[in-house]
Amino acid sequence: MKPGLLLYSVFLWLFLQPLATLARGSGAFMQAITIKGTVKGSDGAPIPGVTIQVKGTSTGTVTQPDGTYSINVPDANATLQFSYIGYTQQEIALAGRTTVDVVMTSSASELEQVVVVGYGTRRKRDVTGAVGSVRGEEIAKQPVNTATQGVQGKLAGVQIISSGQPGSQPQVRVRGTGSMLAGAEPLYVVDGILTNDIRNINTADIVSMDVLKDASSAAIYGVRGANGVIIITTKRGQAGKMEVSYNMTAGWRQAANLVEMANTQQYTAFLADAGPQVTIPDFGADTDWYGDVLRKGFQQTHNISLSGGSEKFLYYFNVGYLTDQGIVRNNQYDRFTIRSNNEWNIVEDKLKFVTQLSYMHNETDFVQLDDIYTNTYRAAPVIPIKRDGRYGNTSAFQNVGNPILTLDKTNDEIYENRLQGTTYLEYSPWKWLRLRSSIGVNQGFQNRRKYNDKYLNDEVTFLVAGGNQQRPESQLTIVKEQGTEWLWENTATYQQRFDKHDLTVLAGYTAQKYAGDYIEGSRRNVPNSTDLWYLIAGDPNTSTNTSDGDKYARTSILARVNYSYDDKYLLSASFRNDASSRFPSDNRNGYFPAVGLGWVISQEDFMQNQKLFNFLKLRGSWGRIGNDNIASNLYILTANSGLLYFFNGTATLGTNLSDIKDRNLKWETTQEYDFGLEFSMMDSRLTGEVNYYNKETIDALVTVRIPGLLGDPDNEYTTNAGSFVNKGWEFTLGWKDKISDDFNYTIGGNLTLNDNKVTGLNQGQPLFRGGVGQQGNITKTDNGQPIGSFFVLDAEGVFQNQAEIDNYLNKDGGKIQPNAAPGDLRYRDANGDGLINSDDRVYAGSYQPKLYYGINLGANYKSFDFSVDFYGNAGNKIYNGKKAFRYEITDNIEASYADKRWTSARPSTTDPRVLLGSTPASDYFIESGNFFRMNNITLGYSLPKAVLERIKFERLRIYLTSQNLFTIKKFTGFSPELVSGATKRDGFLSLQNSTSPLDAGIELYPYPTTKTFAIGLNVTF
Structure with missing residues (x-):
C-alpha cells in the first residue's frame, strides 16, 4: 500500500472508530445514576462553568449559566469534586444522595487557574515564567476567521496585526521583533502539533490559548520557541449524556x-x-x-x-x-x-x-x-x-x-x-x-x-x-x-x-x-x-x-x-x-x-x-x-x-x-x-x-x-x-x-x-x-x-516664494536647491555639504x-x-x-x-x-x-x-x-x-x-x- 493511502486509511479509521464505540457503549449511559444540583457562591449567586468530576474517574461535567448541573455517576457512594478558577476545590461524598447543592468559597485569586506550559500544565500561581492565557469563549464570540485575531488587545506583550483579507493569518509579535531574516512569527502548538499556520483551526473548537512569552517558559520548545509559543488546546467531551x-x-x-x-x-x-x-x-x-x-x-x-x-x-x-x-x-x-x-x-x-x-x-x-x-x-x-x-x-x-x-x-x-x-x-x-x-x-x-x-x-x-x-x-x-x-x-x-x-x-x-x-x-x-x-x-x-x-x-x-x-x-x-x-x-x-x-x-x-x-x-x-x-x-x-x-x-x-x-x-x-x-x-x-x-x-x-x-x-x-x-x-x-x-x-x-x-x-x-x-x-x-528604521530626507517645509529659494544658500553662496520652484518641498542639508542628495538622509522613526x-x-x-x-x-x-x-x-x-x-x-x-x-x-x-x-x-x-x-x-x-x-x-x-x-x-x-x-x-x-x-x-x- 502506498504511504499516502495508508495515511488516509489511518485517519479514516480514527474518525469513524469513535462513532462505532459510541454505538456499542450507548447502553452503558442509561445504567448510570443521575445526580443533580446547583452550585452557588457564598453570596448566593449561581456560578456557571464549575467543573464537576467523579473522583478517581474521568467522568465529569460543568455547571450551566444558572449554576445547575446534572451528572451520571457509576456508584451511589462515589465522591464528587467541585473546582473553579478563583474558588477552593471541594470534595463531597454522595452517600446515596441524588441531589447535591454546593456553596463554593473564594480562593486566593484567579492566579489559581491552570495554564498549559508545554508538555504539561501548571497552576498559574506556580509558574516562574511569563505566561498569558485567553479562554476559548472569549475568542469564539468574535466574528473572526483566525483565532489569533480574537486575542488582539487581550494580552500584554503580544502585538497582533490583522488584515481584512479572507483566509489570511494575522501577524503576531511576542515582545517585539525577534529576528531580521529567520522568521519573527511565534510557534503554534495545537494539541501537541507544532505548526506555523493555524488558519485550519475553528475558533469554536478552542478551550484556551496560552502564550509562553519569555525564554524560560518557551525554552522547552528549543529551536522553535525564539519568538514565543502559542499553545492552543481544543475541546474534549465530558462524561454524561450527549x-x-x-x-x-x-x-x-x-x-x-x-x-x-x-x-x-x-x-x-x-x-x-x-x-x-x-x-x-x-x-x-x-x-x-x-x-x-x-x-x-x-x-x-x-x-x-x-x-x-x-x-x-x-x-x-x-x-x-x-x-x-x-x-x-x-x-x-x-x-x-x-x-x-x-x-x-x-x-x-x-x-x-x-x-x-x-x-x-x-x-x-x-x-x-x-x-x-x-x-x-x-x-x-x-x-x-x-x-x-x-x-x-x-x-x-x-x-x-x-x-x-x-x-x-x-x-x-x-x-x-x-x-x-x-x-x-x-x-x-x-x-x-x-x-x-x-x-x-x-x-x-x-x-x-x-x-x-x-x-x-x-x-x-x-x-x-x-x-x-x-x-x-x-x-x-x-x-x-x-x-x-x-x-x-x-x-x-x-x-x-x-x-x-x-x-x-x-x-x-x-x-x-x-x-x-x-x-x-x-x-x-x-x-x-x-x-x-x-x-x-x-x-x-x-x-x-x-x-x-x-x-x-x-x-x-x-x-x-x-x-x-x-x-x-x-x-x-x-x-x-x-x-x-x-x-x-x-x-x-x-x-x-x-x-x-x-x-x-x-x-x-x-x-x-x-x-x-x-x-x-x-x-x-x-x-x-x-x-x-x-x-x-x-x-x-x-x-x-x-x-x-x-x-x-x-x-x-x-x-x-x-x-x-x-x-x-x-x-x-x-x-x-x-x-x-x-x-x-x-x-x-x-x-x-x-x-x-x-x-x-x-x-x-x-x-x-x-x-x-x-x-x-x-x-x-x-x-x-x-x-x-x-x-x-x-x-x-x-x-x-x-x-x-x-x-x-x-x-x-x-x-x-x-x-x-x-x-x-x-x-x-x-x-x-x-x-x-x-x-x-x-x-x-x-x-x-530599531530594525527597519525609515531613512529618508528631512522635508523642512514648502518654499513659499522665489526669495526663499534664492536665500537657501550653502557656505559658498550657491543655491542648495537651484531647480526648485515656489510650492516645492524644502529639504534639510543634513551633512552640510551644500547639496541635497542621498547623503542627507536621516532616521525618521520605524513601524x-x-x-x-x-x-x-x-x-x-x-x-x-x-x-x-x-x-x-x-x-x-x-x-x-x-x-x-x-x-x-x-x-x-x-x-x-x-x-x-x-x-x-x-x-x-x-x-x-x-x-x-x-x-x-x-x-x-x-x-x-x-x-x-x-x-x-x-x-x-x-x-x-x-x-x-x-x-x-x-x-x-x-x-x-x-x-x-x-x-x-x-x-x-x-x-x-x-x-x-x-x-x-x-x-x-x-x-x-x-x-x-x-x-x-x-x-x-x-x-x-x-x-x-x-x-x-x-x-x-
Whole structure:
C-alpha cells in the first residue's frame, strides 16, 4: 500500500472508530445514576462553568449559566469534586444522595487557574515564567476567521496585526521583533502539533490559548520557541449524556476606512499646476474607482458539535463552515472543518488512548492586490469604468490598467486540504509516573488554477486610440503543492508531593521531519471554458514549468524540573538539545537551558495578618532559545553545469560554483531575562501583573554584501553577523465585582512598552530594504536604531516664494536647491555639504510601536451580557508608499492632498504644489501610526431557565456584535495596521501576505482592515 493511502486509511479509521464505540457503549449511559444540583457562591449567586468530576474517574461535567448541573455517576457512594478558577476545590461524598447543592468559597485569586506550559500544565500561581492565557469563549464570540485575531488587545506583550483579507493569518509579535531574516512569527502548538499556520483551526473548537512569552517558559520548545509559543488546546467531551450545540454568526464586512481620491475637478486642477500641459479627455466622467473595486461582503459561520461519553470513552465531534466574501470584488473564502477528539480509558487510572484529529478544506477566489490596488489608486477619474458594454481604456491616457477589466478577466482559484492530528498512548504504572508516546501529523495539499482571459484593446475598450492594456493570448497557470510533517514525541513525567515538597520531573525525546514539493506549469491559448482549463488544451510551444521543494529534520532531547517548597519557594529549570539539518554538521546541535525562580510572598508567616494582599508573588527567569527558521540550503554550495569556457583555445563545457555560501552557518540565539510581580488584592477583586524583560538576539542571521568580482550574482550572502535587543515593561490590571445577585462586571487592561534596537552588525554593513518604486530603498537597519528604521530626507517645509529659494544658500553662496520652484518641498542639508542628495538622509522613526495596549470591559445583568474591547498603539510611523510611488504625472492624487496642497491662491507650509515621479523619499510621506480602536462590542441575551425547561434546551443565547466599529487615527491611508508584501510560501502551504521586519510599515497595496456587523446564535440541548 502506498504511504499516502495508508495515511488516509489511518485517519479514516480514527474518525469513524469513535462513532462505532459510541454505538456499542450507548447502553452503558442509561445504567448510570443521575445526580443533580446547583452550585452557588457564598453570596448566593449561581456560578456557571464549575467543573464537576467523579473522583478517581474521568467522568465529569460543568455547571450551566444558572449554576445547575446534572451528572451520571457509576456508584451511589462515589465522591464528587467541585473546582473553579478563583474558588477552593471541594470534595463531597454522595452517600446515596441524588441531589447535591454546593456553596463554593473564594480562593486566593484567579492566579489559581491552570495554564498549559508545554508538555504539561501548571497552576498559574506556580509558574516562574511569563505566561498569558485567553479562554476559548472569549475568542469564539468574535466574528473572526483566525483565532489569533480574537486575542488582539487581550494580552500584554503580544502585538497582533490583522488584515481584512479572507483566509489570511494575522501577524503576531511576542515582545517585539525577534529576528531580521529567520522568521519573527511565534510557534503554534495545537494539541501537541507544532505548526506555523493555524488558519485550519475553528475558533469554536478552542478551550484556551496560552502564550509562553519569555525564554524560560518557551525554552522547552528549543529551536522553535525564539519568538514565543502559542499553545492552543481544543475541546474534549465530558462524561454524561450527549450534548448537542449549534453556533452561528451572519453579517457583513466593509472597509473600516477608505481613502478618498480626487474627483475630476480636483484632478484637472492638479494637472494644470503640474505641467507640462496634458490633454485631458472629456467623457463627462467622475469615476470613483475604489467604489467599484470594493464592496460590502457577506460573512457567515455555522458550527454543530456533539460531545459526551462514559467512564470508558469520551468524545467531541464538530463540523464547521465559514464563508467570507471579502470586500474586494471577486474575492471569496470558504472553509469547511471537521474535528474529532476522543479518549478511551482502556485501564482505569492506568492506560488511556487519545486521538485529536482535524480536517480542513478551503476554497479561495484569490485577488492579487499589487496590480489591482496600484491601478485603482492611480486611475484617473476622467475615464469611465465601463460604457456601452466596453471598458474604459485608462491605458490610452495613462500607463495604467483598468482594474475592473483586470478583475473581470482573471480567474484565480486556490483549493487547500489539511489533515492535522495527534494520537498518543499514556500509561501510568504508578500514580506518580506518567509515560506518553505520541505521533502527530500535519499534511497539506494545495492546488491553484489561474486563468487570464484574452482581450484586445480595440475589442474590449471604447477608447481605441492607443493604450497597452491588452492580452492577445489567454494563459492558464497550474500550481500544485504538497507537504507532510510528522512529529514523534516520547516523554516520562514523575510527579510526587510529600510533606511540603512538590516535585515534577519531565524527560523526553522528539523527532520531526518535513518534506514538501511544488510544481508550476503554464500554457497560452487555452480556451475560455472551465471544462477545458487543463494545460494539455493549450499551445505546447508556449509551455513553461518550474519545480521546487524542501526537506528538513530535527531531533531533540529535553528535560525539565519543577519544584516548590511549602507552596512558597518555586524553582523551574529546563534543558533542550536540538539538532537541525538546516545547519552544517559541525554546528547542527544547539543547547538551550533555562531557569526560573519564584517566591510566593503572601504565603509567608509575616503576611498572614495583613489585609492588603490576597496573593503576592515575585519571580525571575533566564533562558536561551534558538531559531532555525531559514531556508534549508543556505549553507549548501550549488554548481552550474554546461557552461562554456576556453582551454588551450578550445571551447569546452564545464561546471562552476556561481554563488557564495557561509559554510560555518550557525544558530541564531535569543537570550532573555524576565522579572515579574503578580498580585491579588481587595478580596481577590483586583488582580495584576508587572513584567520587565530584556531579550537579546545574538548571532542574528543577516545578509552581507560582497564585491561583484567574487562571482555571486546576488552580490550578497547570509551569515551570522548581527545582534539586537528588545527591552520592555508589561502591565496588566483587572477588576471584577458583584453589585447584586443580578449584576456583576469586569474591567481589565494591559499596556506594553517595548524598545527595539540593533546593537551590533559585525560586518559593519547596514541593511537597506523597503523598496518604493523610483524612490528606492527607504529603510536602513544599523547600529543604535530599531530594525527597519525609515531613512529618508528631512522635508523642512514648502518654499513659499522665489526669495526663499534664492536665500537657501550653502557656505559658498550657491543655491542648495537651484531647480526648485515656489510650492516645492524644502529639504534639510543634513551633512552640510551644500547639496541635497542621498547623503542627507536621516532616521525618521520605524513601524515598531513604542507602546501598545488593550482595554476590556464586561457586564452581566440578569439574562443580558455585554462586553466591549479596545486596542491601540503609539510611537510608530508609517510610510505612505502609495502616495510616494508615482509612475507619471497623470497619476491620480488623494482628495485630502488636493484640498491642502500649495497653490498661489492658497499657500501651504506642509503640502507641496505637485507630487511627481521624481519626488525623492522624505519624511513628508511618513505619518503617525498611532491609533485607538473599538475592537469588538457584543450584546447578548440568554433565555431564562424556566423558558429553557419548557422548550427542552440547556441554553439559548442570541447576540449582536461588531468588530472594528470605529478607529481614531492620524494616518491618512487605509489602515495603520499593515500586513502587506509579496505573496509567498513560508514552508508549509501558507499562502498569505507577509512582510519582512526590514521593510515593514510601508503602505503600498494593503488589504483594508474591515469592520463587521453580525448577529449570532448559541444553542445547546
